[in-house]
Amino acid sequence: MKLKHAALAICASLTLSGFAQAAGEIVIKFSHVVAPNTPKGKAAEYFKKLAEQRTHGKVKVQVYPNSQLYKDKEELEALQLGAVQMLAPSLAKFGPLGVKEFEVFDLPYVFDNYDEVNKVMHGPIGKQLLTKLESKGIKGLAYWDNGFKNFSANKPIKTPADLKGMKIRIQSSKVLEEEMRSLGALPQVMAFSEVYQALQTGVVDGTELEASNLYTSKAYEVQKNLTLTQHGFLGYALIVNKKFWDGLPADIRKELDGAVADASVYANKIAKEENDKAVAAIKASGKTQVYMPTPQEREAFKKAMLPVHQKMASRIGPDLLKEIYKETGFNPAK
Structure with a gap:
């Protein structure tokens, strides 16, 4: 671990000096943990294209997908130290960093659709x-949007009771841990890059993933059942090392701001479409049975998980919760 910290620190000092310049170029290393053909992966490549075009080659964006550089737990530290300049982590990652308010996005059924999320x-x-x-x-x-999460397993999941005693992989989030416990499941925090093997070997029994990541990671190949519970939203924040970004020449930063804005429009436009395509592809594979819960079954999941809101209110902030309920029309009593 000490060696890793030392390596990151050395890389950071080299990176931040001279804006990570190589042969006169400003280099932005953009690391992420999912496949290139996911909504995030495609948006990262689109940002790269726009940034390089609009700065006329003065900026070089190097995209590293699939945890090629860092896993989930490592990438934020790498960004803070300057070993990479840009990330798009899931919002759940900021809770362990100490910004617990972001865990509001992990709450079950707080959003019913993309419009509410984006509002x-x-x-x-x-x-x-x-x-x-x-x-x-x-x-x-x-x-950046991704999509709504669903439960996968090697047995049908039609009621909350079906999850009792199952080891379900989650991201590191106190809200998600409590969510799994509310269903009688056993939360297993694990890096995304380790999920396929863990499912294949039985280290975990199931996942809560959006369809795009379940499909592109091929995790569906080792999960016989997928239930479209749509019980929580997974989105990303496009972030940069602040010292690096603030130190960029003003004209370069202006062009990059424009590239960020347009890449974000693109990312949010394709998210639902890519997840819908992934569900169709999983169905077509014949390897995984896809089940759409009835309204009554969905209501049973919602009822089982709603107590998580009250239990996590003091951690997230009750005032923030009230603001979001007001924006979305969510009623925690129902």
């Missing part, structure tokens, strides 16, 4: 949350 993320609430990252040496640039 919060792209409105005053979302903008205010991004500013809280600055004390951690991170600048939040934008939010």
Whole structure:
């Protein structure tokens, strides 16, 4: 571990000096943990294209997908140290960093659709949350959608009771841990890059993933059943090392701001479409049975998980919860 920290520190000093320049170029290393053909992967490549075009080659964006550089738990530290300049981690990652308010996005059934998500993320609430990252040496640039999460397993999941005693892989999030416990499941925190093997070997029994990541990681190949519970949203924040970003020449930063804005429009446009395609592809594979819960079954999942809101209110902030309920029309009593 000490060697890893030392290596990161050396890389950081080399990176931040001269804006990570190589042969006169400004190099932005953009690391992420999912496949290139996911919504995030495609948006990262689109940002690269726009950034390089609009700066006329003065900026070189190097995209590293599939945890090629860092796993989930490592990438934020790498960004803070300057070993990479840009990430798009899931919002759940900021809770362990100390910005617990972001865990509001992990709450079950707090959003019913993309419109409600975007009303919060792209409105005053979302903008205010991004500013809280600055004390951690991170600048939040934008939010990128992915999709709504579903349960997968090697047995049918039609009721909350079906999850009892099952080991379910989750991201590191106190909210998600409590969510699994509310269903009688056993939460297993694990890096995304380790999920396929863990499912294949039985280290975990199932997942809660959006269809795009389940499909592109091929995790569906080792899961016989997928239930479209749509019980929680997974989105990303496009972030940069603040010292690096603030130190860029003003004209370069202006062009990159424009590239970020347009790449974000693209990312949010394709997210639902890519997840819908992934569900269709999983069905067509014949390897996984896809089940759509009835309204009554969905209501049973919602009822089982709603107590998580009250239990996590003090951690997330009751005032923030009230603001989001007001924006979305969510009623925690129902």
